[in-house]
Amino acid sequence: MQTEMKAFLRRHGLLAGFGLFLISVALSADAFLTPGNIFDVLRQVSITGVMAVGVTFVVITGRLDLSVGSLLTLLTVIVVDQHNTSGPAMAILITLAAGIGVGMFNGVLVGLVGLNALIVTLAMLSFLQGLVLFYSGGSNVNVQNAQTTWFAVFGRHDLFGVPVPALIFLVTAVIAAFVLNRTIFGRQVFAVGGNETASRFSGIASRWTVFWAYALSGLTTAIAAVIMGSRVMGAQNTIGQGYELTVLAGVILGGTSLLGGSGSIWRTVLGITMLGFIQNGLLLLGFPYYVQWLVTWAVIILAVWIDLGAKRGRILA
Amino acid sequence: MADPILTLSGITKTFPGVVALDKVSFDVRPGEVHALVGENGAGKSTLMKVLAGLYHPDAGEIIYQGQPVQIDNPLAAREKGILLIHQELSLSPELSVAENIYLGAWPTNALGVLNKRKLRRDAQAALDAMGCSFGPDDRVGTLSVAMQQMVEIARSQAFSANVVIFDEPTASLTDTEKDQLFTTIRGLQRQGVGIVYISHKMDEIFELTDRITVLRDGQVQGTVTTRETDATAVTRMMIGRTLEAYFHKADSTFGEEVLRVDGLSLQGQFEDVSFSVRQGEVLGFYGLVGAGRSEVVETLFGVRKADRGTLQWQGAEIPLPTPRQAIDLGMALVPESRKEQGLVLMMGGMENTTLPHLASYARSTVMDRGKERATFDEYKDALSIKTTGPDQPVSTLSGGNQQKFVLAKWLCAGPKLIILDEPTRGIDVGSKSAIHTLIAKLAEQGLAVIVISSEMPEVLGVSHRVLAMAEGRLVGEFEGDAMTEENLIDAVSHHLARPAAE
Numbered sequence: 133m134q135t136e137m138k139a140f141l142r143r144h145g146l147l148a149g150f151g152l153f154l155i156s157v158a159l160s161a162d163a164f165l166t167p168g169n170i171f172d173v174l175r176q177v178s179i180t181g182v183m184a185v186g187v188t189f190v191v192i193t194g195r196l197d198l199s200v201g202s203l204l205t206l207l208t209v210i211v212v213d214q215h216n217t218s219g220p221a222m223a224i225l226i227t228l229a230a231g232i233g234v235g236m237f238n239g240v241l242v243g244l245v246g247l248n249a250l251i252v253t254l255a256m257l258s259f260l261q262g263l264v265l266f267y268s269g270g271s272n273v274n275v276q277n278a279q280t281t282w283f284a285v286f287g288r289h290d291l292f293g294v295p296v297p298a299l300i301f302l303v304t305a306v307i308a309a310f311v312l313n314r315t316i317f318g319r320q321v322f323a324v325g326g327n328e329t330a331s332r333f334s335g336i337a338s339r340w341t342v343f344w345a346y347a348l349s350g351l352t353t354a355i356a357a358v359i360m361g362s363r364v365m366g367a368q369n370t371i372g373q374g375y376e377l378t379v380l381a382g383v384i385l386g387g388t389s390l391l392g393g394s395g396s397i398w399r400t401v402l403g404i405t406m407l408g409f410i411q412n413g414l415l416l417l418g419f420p421y422y423v424q425w426l427v428t429w430a431v432i433i434l435a436v437w438i439d440l441g442a443k444r445g446r447i448l449a
Numbered sequence: 450m451a452d453p454i455l456t457l458s459g460i461t462k463t464f465p466g467v468v469a470l471d472k473v474s475f476d477v478r479p480g481e482v483h484a485l486v487g488e489n490g491a492g493k494s495t496l497m498k499v500l501a502g503l504y505h506p507d508a509g510e511i512i513y514q515g516q517p518v519q520i521d522n523p524l525a526a527r528e529k530g531i532l533l534i535h536q537e538l539s540l541s542p543e544l545s546v547a548e549n550i551y552l553g554a555w556p557t558n559a560l561g562v563l564n565k566r567k568l569r570r571d572a573q574a575a576l577d578a579m580g581c582s583f584g585p586d587d588r589v590g591t592l593s594v595a596m597q598q599m600v601e602i603a604r605s606q607a608f609s610a611n612v613v614i615f616d617e618p619t620a621s622l623t624d625t626e627k628d629q630l631f632t633t634i635r636g637l638q639r640q641g642v643g644i645v646y647i648s649h650k651m652d653e654i655f656e657l658t659d660r661i662t663v664l665r666d667g668q669v670q671g672t673v674t675t676r677e678t679d680a681t682a683v684t685r686m687m688i689g690r691t692l693e694a695y696f697h698k699a700d701s702t703f704g705e706e707v708l709r710v711d712g713l714s715l716q717g718q719f720e721d722v723s724f725s726v727r728q729g730e731v732l733g734f735y736g737l738v739g740a741g742r743s744e745v746v747e748t749l750f751g752v753r754k755a756d757r758g759t760l761q762w763q764g765a766e767i768p769l770p771t772p773r774q775a776i777d778l779g780m781a782l783v784p785e786s787r788k789e790q791g792l793v794l795m796m797g798g799m800e801n802t803t804l805p806h807l808a809s810y811a812r813s814t815v816m817d818r819g820k821e822r823a824t825f826d827e828y829k830d831a832l833s834i835k836t837t838g839p840d841q842p843v844s845t846l847s848g849g850n851q852q853k854f855v856l857a858k859w860l861c862a863g864p865k866l867i868i869l870d871e872p873t874r875g876i877d878v879g880s881k882s883a884i885h886t887l888i889a890k891l892a893e894q895g896l897a898v899i900v901i902s903s904e905m906p907e908v909l910g911v912s913h914r915v916l917a918m919a920e921g922r923l924v925g926e927f928e929g930d931a932m933t934e935e936n937l938i939d940a941v942s943h944h945l946a947r948p949a950a951e
Contacts, residue, residue: 315814316807323804326793332752333782333790334805334858335773393795 150406157413164416171295175287175363177408178297179204179356181401184379185301185308186235186352188400189345191383192312194325194392195242195249197349199234200379202260204372207231207357209264212273212367220283227361228354234260235350236343243342257376264369274366287363297359301401304355308348309397321345325392374425381428382407384435407431451478452515454643455500455531455612460509462495469495471667472509477612477643482634484654484675485647487664488687488849488879493647496664497614500645501533502526514611524553527604530611534601534618542590547572549589550603575606579633595626602633605642613637614645619653631657649878651680663687684878696885696910699892703913704728706764707866707897708780710749713758718744719921722758726866726897731888733912734901735937741921742901743785746868750775750782763865776805779865783855783872785901791855792843799825799839802858809862828857832887849880856887867891868899873907885911905934917941 158165183200190197207227214223234256241252275281289296312318323331324338331338361367386403388395410431411424453476462470470492477483487493498504500511502520511518513529520526523533540549547568548555556564556571572585581599589597598618605613615634619627634657637644646658654661655675663670663686670686709725719741726732734742747753749760751771760767762778770778784790792801803810803821810821825839832853836846843851852872859867869888873881888911892898902908908915909932917925917940925940927933 314816316811316816317814319800319804319807319816322796322800323793326795327789329790330793331804332772333750333784335771335776336804336807337771337773393793 150410153410153413157417161413161416164413169412169416171290171298173408173412174298174301174405175295176412177405178295178301179359179363180375180378180382180408181301181404182304182356182359183349183353183375184382184400184404185304185397186349187379188308188383188388188395188397189312189321190249190342190349191380191388191390192321192325192392192395193342193345194328195342195345196380196390197238197253197346198250198376198380199238199253199256199260200349200353201372201374201376202257202264203231203234203350203353204357204360204375205367205370206234206260206264206267206372207354208360208364208367208371209268209273209369211357211361212275212365213268215281215283215361216273216276220281223283224358227357228351231350231352231354231357232347233350235347235353238350239343239346242346243339246339268367268369270369272366272368275361278365283362284365285362287359287361287365297363300355300359304352305397305401308352312397317341317344322393325394327393374428377428377432378407378424379404381431381435385431387435390436451480453477453512454479454514456512457496457499458510458512460496460499460506460511462499462504462506468667470499470506473664473667473669475662475669475672477645479611479641479643480638481659482638482644482646482657484658484661485645485664486649486654486661486683486687491664491687492667493664494616494847495667497533497616497645497647500526500531500612500614527554527608527610530609531614532605532608532610532612533614533616534598535616540589540597540600542588544589545585546576546583546587546589546592546600546603547585549600550575550585550607554608571607572603575603578606579603579636593626594621595623595629598622598630599633602637605637610642612643612645614647616647617649618646619648619650627653649876651683651878654683655680687878696907697889698911699729699731699889699898699913701729701893701895703730704895707762708749709761711759711761713745713748713760714756715744715748715753716756718748718753719918722923724916724923724926725761726899728865728895728897729892730914731892731898731900731912733908733915734899734918735903735905735908735915736918736941737903740918740941742918743870744921745918746782746870746899746901747784750780750868752782776862779863781805781859781862781864781867783859783867783869785870785874787848787851787855791858792851794844795842797838797840798829798834798836798843798846798854798857801843801854802828802861805858806862824861825857828853828861832857832883849876852876852880852884856884860891864896866897866899868901870901871903872900873902873904905937909934909937 163169183204187197187200207230210230211223211227214226218226238253238256241247242249275283285296286300287297291299312321320336320341323334323336324341328338360371364371382404383400384390384403385407386399388399410427414423414427415421456476458474460470460473473492473496485493485496495504499506500520502522502525511520518529520529520531526533541552550572551568556567558564569585576585579599579602581603583592583596589600592600618630622630634644648654658675660672661675661678661683662672663683665687704727706725706727711723713722714720722745736742744753748755751769751774755769758769760769788794793804799821802825810817822839828834829836834850834853836850843854872884888898888900900908900911914926914928915932915937916923917937919941925936927936
């Protein structure tokens with residue numbers, strides 16, 4: 133009985149805790165479970181969510197991508213600035229290309245050269261933050277024709293009563309889940325994360341698998357930047373600060389193991405959405421906005437702890 | 450005869466879908482060496498883990514020193530005086546010998562600070578009792594495997610163990626080291642320690658043990674006195690049939706040359722290696738560990754990059770391949786270490802089987818799970834692999850079944866050349882024999898086969914031709930009547946004995 137309880141908590145404990153949290157917030161804050169608030173949360177979550185979908189691939193290969201926070205800032209600045217100079221369509225193309233490009237650069241260093249992922253992407257986080265200031269000259273950028281541009285559709289509009297960014301998140305997740313679970317590349321991602329040596333002995337180009345995982349992470353961050361630019365219709369030089377940890381927290385809260393080899397897109401969607409509702413709930417309960425950083429910390433520690441516990445349990449069992 | 454120090458009676462342990470131990474009864478007397486034998490999956494490891502407190506039995510009783518006891522975890526087992534010496538040693542390489550011996554039970558003073566003097570003194574006493582040549586301050590990482598094993602055994606002195614369980618202790622020892630180990634075990638025996646000795650090796654069992662208990666499919670087949678039985682009888686109990694001939698040499702006609710290697714060299718690993726292998730031929734590679742055999746085949750397969758050398762594949766010269774190209778040509782490599790190189794342990798048997806051939810199991814880039822499933826079912830039956838389903842992680846399978854998935858993974862694409870690097874290491878007699886039969890069958894079907902083995906009877910038994918390797922060089926080639934143990938030993942030892950300046 134006790135062991136069954138433990139097994140249940142290990143598997144569904146976070147979800148059960150989340151359910152309790154939702155109920156208690158709903159009871160004490162009337163605004164929490166209104167459609168307006170839920171859509172607000174979904175809008176907010178869609179940006180980190182789209183990023184987390186790409187980062188999930190990297191994490192399953194057993195690596196990290198901490199550069200996505202600064203990359204989001206850079207790409208948002210680019211999409212807004214290019215919107216003013218090259219028009220929305222061109223701006224989006226350039227942003228996607230730049231995102232993939234930075235992802236590939238990480239991919240070369242981590243995958244092909246074999247440098248430590250933590251260091252490479254942490255350094256990239258710093259480098260890109262610098263690059264943002266070079267690019268923008270230190271001033272914030274704003275979309276000039278914010279009221280008239282069709283660019284607003286990505287962040288501000290609804291379709292069938294659902295926020296467009298939430299739909300973009302959903303579509304990205306569906307495609308990514310298909311790629312991860314059904315394609316050759318997805319299988320290679322799991323194999324490389326599970327056992328890189330055995331993957332090489334099986335003829336899998338593990339370095340290139342890692343490379344493409346980082347490229348994907350760059351692409352999804354670029355999609356997130358388009359949503360962000362459209363939503364804010366501008367970009368401050370720090371707009372993506374801290375997102376790398378929120379994204380990582382969502383991924384591991386969902387249960388994707390930092391040790392590589394296991395995880396899923398749906399878990400990430402669940403994890404990042406839960407995180408969004410927790411932060412929103414705390415705001416509604418009257419906590420200041422910066423409490424979210426504390427929550428991120430708690431979630432990361434808790435999730436990693438449970439992950440390790442499960443691994444140890446498996447070794448002993 | 451002395452009363453047993455430890456008695457298990459009616460121990461039952463089930464896992465989902467499997468009865469791992471079925472009313473197992475077993476006892477150890479002070480001062481005896483009691484062998485526990487059985488095929489992989491027979492329940493030896495489970496029984497051992499019950500004794501060490503890693504598993505808790507569903508039913509049955511453990512009586513220790515006349516009292517029924519419950520063993521909660523390995524530390525509790527050790528405190529009671531039951532010590533398990535793992536096959537894979539459980540030492541911290543960065544810590545000292547003394548710190549390792551007392552791992553988890555370091556002596557402290559009133560303030561909780563480590564009492565280094567007491568630790569050293571006690572460890573030295575334990576080492577002295579064993580006659581060890583190294584000291585308590587040596588870092589464990591600098592010791593040889595055999596010495597590290599001694600450190601583990603020294604815990605038996607430190608914790609005044611009454612029962613010591615050895616799990617395949619000679620797996621990675623040389624013959625000299627093995628003799629030293631046996632001397633140590635006999636020393637423990639004289640102190641009145643009850644010893645459980647788990648091994649696949651019949652010669653060791655008959656050299657060392659007093660009684661033998663045979664497990665099969667989780668049940669005790671019988672306990673016999675070693676003096677009153679022989680290897681054939683024990684083997685028969687293990688597998689329920691007699692192994693008439695251990696080795697079955699392929700009765701095949703040789704066809705075209707499949708692979709020819711010329712002057713293959715890799716700095717610091719091997720030098721100027723040349724040989725060829727034909728369809729239907731089993732080519733053996735004999736040599737001691739470290740002779741460079743694995744490195745040669747890993748280079749052929751593209752996992753390592755050669756400095757020099759040419760390859761001819763089916764008569765045409767080809768560039769040295771990448772692993773992907775090697776697989777596409779029709780090469781297969783069953784690597785030396787199935788857990789590190791052979792399998793993705795978290796994945797199921799099905800995904801492991803198709804891993805080298807993903808493109809053939811996909812429509813454009815989308816995996817065809819139906820086709821994967823068909824292959825899985827085919828090889829599960831063909832190799833009689835015991836698994837609950839295509840997605841059961843291979844980490845949960847026994848060694849023999851894991852190895853069968855490694856074979857399935859390489860056989861399913863129909864290779865032209867299959868290289869088997871130590872294919873029977875660490876697996877039981879029954880599976881060994883199945884693999885030897887498989888090797889013969891593959892050669893008879895016209896595959897070229899390369900078998901690497903450190904076991905001389907095996908390499909001589911299955912091969913048509915044997916190459917001897919020493920220190921990265923080919924030092925002899927033997928065929929027909931020249932294939933004798935003596936000739937192989939001569940070739941290898943002659944090379945090793947030659948003056949360095951030659």
